[in-house]
Amino acid sequence: MTRAILAEHNVEPTLSRAIYESRESESTKFELFQCWKRIGIEGDKSCEELPRHAHCRNCPTYSFAATALLDRELTADRPHRAVQHCSTDLPIANARTASATVFRLGSEWFALPTLAMDEVTGQRAIHSLPHRRNSILLGLVNLHGELVVCVSIAELIGGRAAPAPMSAQARLIVVRLPRGRIALPVEEVLFVHHYTASELRPLPTTLTRSPSRFTKGLLACGDRMVGLLDEQALFAALSASLT
Numbered sequence: 001m002t003r004a005i006l007a008e009h010n011v012e013p014t015l016s017r018a019i020y021e022s023r024e025s026e027s028t029k030f031e032l033f034q035c036w037k038r039i040g041i042e043g044d045k046s047c048e049e050l051p052r053h054a055h056c057r058n059c060p061t062y063s064f065a066a067t068a069l070l071d072r073e074l075t076a077d078r079p080h081r082a083v084q085h086c087s088t089d090l091p092i093a094n095a096r097t098a099s100a101t102v103f104r105l106g107s108e109w110f111a112l113p114t115l116a117m118d119e120v121t122g123q124r125a126i127h128s129l130p131h132r133r134n135s136i137l138l139g140l141v142n143l144h145g146e147l148v149v150c151v152s153i154a155e156l157i158g159g160r161a162a163p164a165p166m167s168a169q170a171r172l173i174v175v176r177l178p179r180g181r182i183a184l185p186v187e188e189v190l191f192v193h194h195y196t197a198s199e200l201r202p203l204p205t206t207l208t209r210s211p212s213r214f215t216k217g218l219l220a221c222g223d224r225m226v227g228l229l230d231e232q233a234l235f236a237a238l239s240a241s242l243t
Contacts, residue, residue, distance in 0.1 A: 036062060045191050054101075054120050054171065054189045098195055100219070102226055103173065104188040105154045109226045111193060111219060112173065116231035118181055120189055123170040126150050136241045141183050143174065149242065153184040156237055157214045157229070177235055179242070193221045200228060 036056035039047040053059045100111035101120065121143065128139040138150040150172075169188040174181055200217040214234050215227040 034065070041192055050191060051169070051188075055192055098197070099192050100195070100226075100228055101173070101192050102190040102221055102224075103171070103186040104190070105158065105186060108158070109190070109221070109224050110157075110215075111221075111226045111228045112175075112234075113228075113231050114192055116175060116235075118174040118176045121172050121174065123167065123172055123185065124183075126185070134241060138185070141172065143172075143181070143183065146181070148174065148181045148183045150183045150185065151238055151241060153186065153234075156241060157234070175231075175235065175238075177239055179239065182238055182242075190221075193219060193226070195219055 035043075035047065036059075037043050039045070040050060040056040040059075040062075042056075047056075049059055049061075050056070056062045099114040101114050101117060102109060102111045104110075124141040124143065126139045126141055129137065132139075136152050136155050138152050140147045141150045142148075153173075167187065171186055171189040173184045173186055173189070175184065176182075200219060202217055203212055203215060214229050214237070216230045217228055219226045219228050
């Protein structure tokens with residue numbers, strides 16, 4: 001059974017041995033899994049798999065960790081420890097209460113609030129529409145059997161050409177509007193960045209390019225300055241572009 005699950009999730013054998021052949025407690029075994037807290041989204045983001053999966057929850061190791069957590073044996077003291085854990089007050093003074101997904105358009109980095117997104121998926125072939133008069137409207141893409149309108153966010157917010165389709169790092173960010181889902185091609189999705197409202201920096205007064213009207217402010221993500229997009233202004237412009 002264990003080998004079947006490992007094969008299904010493509011988990012490295014060394015990791016499986018560390019989990020199932022360890023003589024430590026079940027809770028310690030689960031600690032071995034938590035790579036997302038060390039090198040993943042909640043850690044230093046140095047994991048080599050992170051660019052490919054965009055977020056730890058898309059990684060097979062993360063999925064397998066959830067399976068192992070649910071399948072572990074219930075010990076006599078675990079309900080008591082669970083109650084203690086859930087009743088403990090968490091420090092909130094410096095809690096990062098918001099998150100945004102960081103992506104690249106050309107040489108510039110932007111971020112879109114995570115809650116405003118429906119999904120991030122790999123690039124798909126874009127099927128152009130006949131007689132289209134709006135260059136922002138790129139065509140249709142097939143997402144899980146659903147035809148979704150594809151719009152150039154690069155041209156919408158910055159007047160740039162859309163990213164080259166089917167490039168290795170290209171992704172589709174899918175958002176949901178009242179009239180349906182819309183796919184936005186971007187050249188790269190980096191990671192999900194957690195931040196507080198106090199970390200959002202104001203835009204420079206000298207910034208006069210068109211992206212500024214869609215941008216709430218700037219976030220420092222490592223050595224990058226990222227423009228946090230205003231999802232309401234962006235979605236309003238997306239809706240207008242389709243009328």
